[in-house]
Amino acid sequence: MTWYEIKKVFSRPGSKAAVAVLAAVVAVSCYLATHIAYVNEQGDNEYGRAAVMRLRAAQKEWAGVLDTEKIRQVIEANNRVNQSPEGQAEDVRSGNIAYGRKQGFLGIRSLLNYAYAEGFRISDWYRADVLTPDMADQFYERRIGLLKDWLYDETGEAYYRYSPREKQFLVTRYETLQTPLAYDYAEGWVQLFRYAVMVIMLCMILLGYLVSGIFAGEFVQKADAVFFSSYYGRNKAIAAKLKAGAAIVTAVYFGAVCCYSAFVLWYLGADGYWLPVQAHWSAWKCFYHLTVWQKYLIIVFGGYVGCLFISLLCMWVSAAFKSRAAAVMVPIAMEFVPSFLGNLSNAAADKIIGLLPDRLLDLDVTLNLFHVYTVGHYVVGSVPLLFVLYGVLASLLVPVIYGRYRRTQAQ
Amino acid sequence: MELVMKDLSRQFQKTTAVDHVSYTMTQGVYGLLGVNGAGKTTLMRMLCTLLKPTSGSVTWDGSDIFRMDGAYRRLLGYLPQDFGFYPDFTVRDYLLYIASIKGLRPMNAARRTKELLGQVGLAGAEHKKMKKLSGGMKRRVGIAQALLNDPKILILDEPTAGLDPGERIRFRNLISELAENRIVLLSTHIVSDVEYIAHEILLMGEGRIRSAGTVGELLHQMPVRVWQITVPPGQAGRYLAEYAVSNVKTDADGVQLRILSQEQPAAKAAAQSATLEDLFLWHFGEKAGERHDLV
């Protein structure tokens, strides 16, 4: 039964097109994620696997524990390059050559930009260039200090946004981060995370399209009379539809995400999976203590929970309104609601936005957001809440859809 | 084996599609005859548990069919008037899918599918896509689908619509064979579809069973007689206006009329034995619109 339901979905010409579109998007994402440049000694960009290997080698030279000594070395090395003739020159080629010489420690240099910024929310690309080696020992202190300044500044945006308990929660999170961090080449993961959202979002929209016909199709094709008058028409056959939906979501989602991950990691390498996420500038401010590998799992499974929930919502709309078109709109609405609420820019709207299902589809960003919630006596970040919330809602939708369809009177 | 409808009614907003129908069916073929909008489809949908009645009940061997749920549907085979299917499925896949939701085991399903495709004359078309079938072929798949689970109650809503004459006859024979140990209820506008095979005919009009019984009983109850007369073309109009006329045929001698009337319409009119067609016209004459069409 379930097998035929799946076959029904994929026998539609539109479904084949949807899968083709998804394959194309995965291919494009793979390309974008792996299209990283290595700047050679002449200041020219090099691309391709050989260039990746050279970049990797350059960064590996700086791999290791990110202690005061290492920070000092980076500040010195950065200053050395800046003092060199190419660093001083104004022309583009010299600039590129200077940049090329910084490639090995560029990741650490970016961390300096954040750690020594003038404020928590300020990012200044040239900040690292004004540092002196004796400032190296402030590196981890400043991470915590900037957060505190931001949270407890009465004139700032954060002061009224977080309750005292929430502020304390964030500060504690920062203080309990295991330091010193470590550094290694991790471009594979970072690039993988950055473009994962493209794959996951598209999965969601196409899955919405694929599953939208599972329940509405019977009415659209007027096959409902035979369906509902059959032996299993009001029980097992409905369960089979739900199973088919879940199977399609699971197979298509993991198919796309695994293809994408495997290609990117093969091309760029999987080094650095053990690093704390904060060791890369893209997650320097993250208050969740995770390794890169754990972050990967969270992104992948969060995306899955999000896709599953939204697909189930599509199926519910498709069962309740007997309309495929209405169901297809669900994922698109999911994209619009957050931006609509975002325009309201008030505290309540902000709290809600942090818990909308689309946040699960872009956990790379969500993990960096300062969305915290007070639940009873506990303060939690939005990420664990999102998992619980949509995990529970998805499992509640299953009996709701089943019951709704079971009670349908065929017209 | 007894399907009992008791005071069965179904209301749609203002229209009463089925109006207090009470009837009992046991084994055999039942022909449901009625004009468009008589309520045939609505009645059948209730018998298939697709529509809840506004009032009244349907019981199978004493149990309410809605309460019986799956146990009742297991006995049921239904061909809807507006038969929908999955356009991109092949005939075989379609039937195997329906077999699965009817609870047939895969081995059994494959065997039944093959058997039925032969019976409805589609043995060569099993790998054709449903959307590529002709109208009559789709109908035949619909009939096969209804028979998959060897139903005790077979409900066919206009099964012969769109079938060619040869196929119609084959279908009639198939139904006759099937009727042995089950209830077959089939609706149609075409009298000849049921005239010879139905054990009982139900004449339905405006939601009510107007008259029911065997063909003999129904004809016996008919309060008018049937006359045949041939008149010159100029005079035909007068008879058409005055009497219910069930047939008009023009040939070299003039216009041959088949008139339903208590009294002899004219001296030279010859008495004929009545047919079911005459009866149908008598009940639904105006509605059927035949008189006007023919003038």
Ligand SMILES: Nc1ncnc2c1ncn2[C@@H]1O[C@H](COP(=O)(O)OP(=O)(O)OP(=O)(O)O)[C@@H](O)[C@H]1O
């Ligand atoms: N879903 C519905 N909503 C509103 N009215 C309906 C609905 N279904 C049927 N009706 C009305 O009920 C009446 C009976 O319709 P039904 O389809 O049962 O007739 P029928 O005898 O099957 O006609 P036909 O020979 O044309 O198939 C009609 O007046 C129709 O307009």
Ligand SMILES: [Mg+2]
């Ligand atoms: Mg009808």
